[in-house]
Amino acid sequence: MTVLKIVEIGHPALRQQAREVGPAELATAQIQQLIDDMIETKRAACGAGIAANQVGQPVRIAIAEVNQPNPRYPYKPEIPLTVLVNPRIEPIDEEVFPINEGCLSVPNLRGEVPRHVSVRVRYLDRDGNEHDEVRRGLTAGTFQHEVDHHNGVLFVDRADPHSLSTWDEFDRNGRAEFEKRARALVERVGS
Numbered sequence: 001m002t003v004l005k006i007v008e009i010g011h012p013a014l015r016q017q018a019r020e021v022g023p024a025e026l027a028t029a030q031i032q033q034l035i036d037d038m039i040e041t042k043r044a045a046c047g048a049g050i051a052a053n054q055v056g057q058p059v060r061i062a063i064a065e066v067n068q069p070n071p072r073y074p075y076k077p078e079i080p081l082t083v084l085v086n087p088r089i090e091p092i093d094e095e096v097f098p099i100n101e102g103c104l105s106v107p108n109l110r111g112e113v114p115r116h117v118s119v120r121v122r123y124l125d126r127d128g129n130e131h132d133e134v135r136r137g138l139t140a141g142t143f144q145h146e147v148d149h150h151n152g153v154l155f156v157d158r159a160d161p162h163s164l165s166t167w168d169e170f171d172r173n174g175r176a177e178f179e180k181r182a183r184a185l186v187e188r189v190g191s
Helices: 029-044 137-150 167-173 175-189
Strands: 049-051 061-066 079-091 096-103 106-116 118-124 130-136
Touching: 029 049, 029 061, 029 079, 049 137, 061 137, 079 137, 096 137, 096 175, 106 137, 106 167, 118 137, 130 137, 137 175, 167 175
Parallel strands: none
Antiparallel strands: 049 061, 061 079, 079 118, 096 106, 118 130
């Protein structure tokens, strides 16, 4: 496996609409290698997820995984390794929660993004098996963030501009309060 270069805000791949991956293409060695490399890249960067756009590949593939301890996201519940191919998300209800997000493609910046608390996620795994799941809380936010990448949307497009901060300023001035709210959400709805 290879750690790939993560493209940063301003790179055209981050604004492209990703295309769907068909069953025959999904089975190819090239796409399977891309998935392996994306997993390795996400883990090396200590991210909660990564979309193929972030490594310059405009295909609808994303990885979500959180193992603790995670230095970037110590408050996030664990997410087992999940490979999402052609994911589709629909909100289950109208409840939203402002999640303070960062992004591997937007280094040293964070901001609050209103995300649906409960979503239905339909996707194929790397073997082409269909999944239809409900995700809640911070995990639902992670999935929404990654699917946004497939649509050429970055968290800064959805963030309250007054909430934007560097990591250091977030640590000093916002992290404790956000973690308190995030933990309460996890306690209430799970993940």
